[in-house]
Structures are given as structure tokens and as C-alpha cells.
Amino acid sequence: MKDKLSIIKIGGNVVNSPTEMDLFLKDFAALEGYKILVHGGGKIASEVSASMGLEPKMTGGRRITDEQTLDVVTMVYAGLLNKKIVSKLQGFDCDAIGLSGADGNSIRAHKRVVKDLDYGFAGDVDAVNSGMIESLLRSGLSPVFCAITHDKKGQLLNTNADTIASELAKGLSDQLDVELLYCFEKDGVLEDVEKKDSVVEHLDARKYEHMKANGQIAEGMLPKLKNCFEALEKGVSRVVIGSPKLLKDPQRKHTTLTL
């Protein structure tokens, strides 16, 4: 039987709140077994950009990662947020180690191919160094990933944190029994986005297609759910979307995804 690994993605809105984040990190530290944390960026990168007088670069409604933006997200995600999270976890007696995809070549990506739009230094993941990550886990460390990857040719890249969580889950599911939890400000996927308690407790691919067709799934949720289903297809044992409070209270309402 494979050993269990929990991969928890914590979203930007939780990261933005020091109080919520502290509660969450305490619960993460208390989790038993192998665990990995993946954190989003929150609004701090925009605040730092603004304080440096940088304007967000947008093309066709999409944010573009130009060189200055890449520097800012590298500073904020891999520096400020990642190290604050790691030091807090260490304070809660969790032996955390912060990583970008460049560290130990843990996540290799390539600059997104230019088709209609040049996204700049946005990285699409090619490979997860599962051997290295597994050996960190087996030595008692809990990796904390920010959403920065690299191309193994000296270039850092900006990658979506949901995708990082799902790629890690897929990449480690050969060796470990992986559970993937996406924690964000809601209790799960909602039947009706206006009703906080309308949580869909079981979401399979069929219901997902149905909800998508009905316009019940908001735009931001689509790539997250795509990541979830891909993870299940690639052998991840359990994929859940819900509140960070799930860590302490697993009975709390949440969405479990199935194929």
C-alpha cells in the first residue's frame, strides 16, 4: 500500500488575510503524514507593483507577465510570501521548506507558446521532479511551493498556482496515494453562486459538463475544475474543493470530485 500524501492549495483570498492565514497554517502544521502546501499570490504583488509605480500590463483583458512583472511576482511569491509562510510553519513545529520550481529543478516548464497572444513569461509545466520531492518528504520535510517555475535554461516563469498543485499531485501519484485539496473562500462548488450554502457535494464529469452548459460555473472556476479532473484522470486518489477550515473539520461541507 502506498503512503498517503496531502497536497493543499491555499487561495489568494486566504493569503490576503493574516488572521485566516495564521489559523490555516496552524491547522496545516497539525496535519499528520506527508504534506505539501501550494500558495497563491493574493493582492500583495499588485500592491508592491503599484507602490513601485508599475502599471499592470493587459492585452485583450489578460494580464501579461512582462519582465518587470516577473521580477515583482518572484520577489513577492518566492520571497516575501513563501518565506513568511515557511517561518510561521516552523514556529508551529512543521519542518517546512520553501521551493520554487527552479529549486532542485522541482518543476520544469516552458514559456507559453505565442499563438494569438504573447503571455510573456508565463510557464506551462513540462515535468515534476517527483524523485527529489519524494525524498524531501521521506526525510521529514514539508515542501511549500510558490507559483514560480523555470525552464531549466536559466529563465524563471510565472505559473498558475492551481496548476502547480495539480501537476504536483499527478507527478507524485505513482509513488504516493495523493489527496488534493483546493482551499478557498467558499465551501465548494456552488449550485447557485449567490447562495453560499448551495454546495455541490459530489461533482462528476457529467454534472460538471451540465453545470458548465447552464452557465452555473463562474469563469475563474473553469481552469480550477479542469485541473481537478485532469488530476483524477492521472491517478490522484481524491480531489476536494472547500474551505481551509476543512483541515480541522473534515465533516464540514465540501465538494468531492469524481470522474
Add this chain to the structure above:
Amino acid sequence: MKDKLSIIKIGGNVVNSPTEMDLFLKDFAALEGYKILVHGGGKIASEVSASMGLEPKMTGGRRITDEQTLDVVTMVYAGLLNKKIVSKLQGFDCDAIGLSGADGNSIRAHKRVVKDLDYGFAGDVDAVNSGMIESLLRSGLSPVFCAITHDKKGQLLNTNADTIASELAKGLSDQLDVELLYCFEKDGVLEDVEKKDSVVEHLDARKYEHMKANGQIAEGMLPKLKNCFEALEKGVSRVVIGSPKLLKDPQRKHTTLTL
């Protein structure tokens, strides 16, 4: 016989020059055996501070690490510089992993005790997690340390990079045969600071005291040399001060320190 470990500290002036830094990182990547890189901060932290409209906090001529300054150095040292260095080394086929002292609790420190002056979030080192660092080295990884530590209670701290290099060297010298190289813009300790080629090739404690008494050693060199002699006293095999070009050309003039 113990295995050899090279610890290379690269100074701020080299970090400031992308061309010199690239050459240095290529040479570091080509070094054989176990190796650790420690990098200083350079002027980028001051530039980022200035662009964010932060004034450097000074008291009695000393820079004070207040909370905002700590955030900036964490962003710049642990984020921007550390990850750029790691991704470049990965590009040169060196399996680098970037670490702050919080990561894997690798370097634990305490906030400097307030006597005459409150230095703010400046950290004095208490312990190096040599077991964890050795196991990273043995697994083929080359740690790259920035000058950020933590207190194991959730607080990040700003620590001098020369001190980090010397503490790592001391902490690892039980298990490994450690060589410590301080690389900076000069070829070594100079008899006459005005003459670039007046390198003192052998500096022992007696000559050091003599030069200090004569005012031949500039203020910035004093703590560096103190770190060097402390490292030798604690069992570090070889301590050298010189140019980053030493890595490629070990015959180049440099200063070797002895007790």
C-alpha cells in the same frame, strides 16, 4: 577521511553586475564535489526600497532593519536574487536549491539583543541544521543561501551574509572537510588599500592584529576577517579571501588565512 565541501560567499559588488555574476555562476556550476553558495544582497534592495518610496532607517550611522526593510530584503534576497541565481545555476546543469535559514530550519537565529542600539529585525545565528544540509548535499543538491534567517518562532530575521557563510562552514566542519572562500571585488586583503596588487598572501592572527593596529584594514573588512578566524578556530580546514575568478584560476593571487 572526510569528504570535501566548498562554501563560496559572493559579495554584493559581484551580485550587482549581471555579466560578472554570470561568469561566476558558470564557474561555480563547474566546481567538483560538494558545494554551497552564499550570496550577499547588493544594491538591488536599496533600489527597490527607493522605488517604493521607503527611506533607509539609520540610527547612529547604522542601518536599522525595521519591518518594512525586512519585507524588502526578504523579497529581494530570498525571492528575486536567490531564485534568479538558482535558475541560472540550473541552466548551467548545477542542481541548486535556494534556501533561507527558515527553510528546513537550516539556520536558526535570535533577534539581536538591544544594548545601546536596537538593530530591529537583525538576527544573530544560534544553530545550523547541519544534518539536513548534509543530507541535501549527499543527495546531489547544491544549497544556495541568502542572508535571511529565522527564530523558529515565526519571525524572519536579516543576517549578514559573511556571517552566514562562516556559520555554515563551522556547523558543517564536523562531518565534512570544509573550505571557505570569500569572493569579492579585490584579490584579497591588501597591505595598502590604494594598491590593488599589494595582496597579503598569508594572513595569520598576529599579522592581522598588527595590520589592525596600523589602520591597514578598512572598517568593512574587520567583521569579515573576524568571521574568517572564528571559522579556522572551529575546525574549518581552509579560509581564503579573493576574487571570484579564483574558482577558475586557483593560481591567481589571494589571501590564505591561518591561525
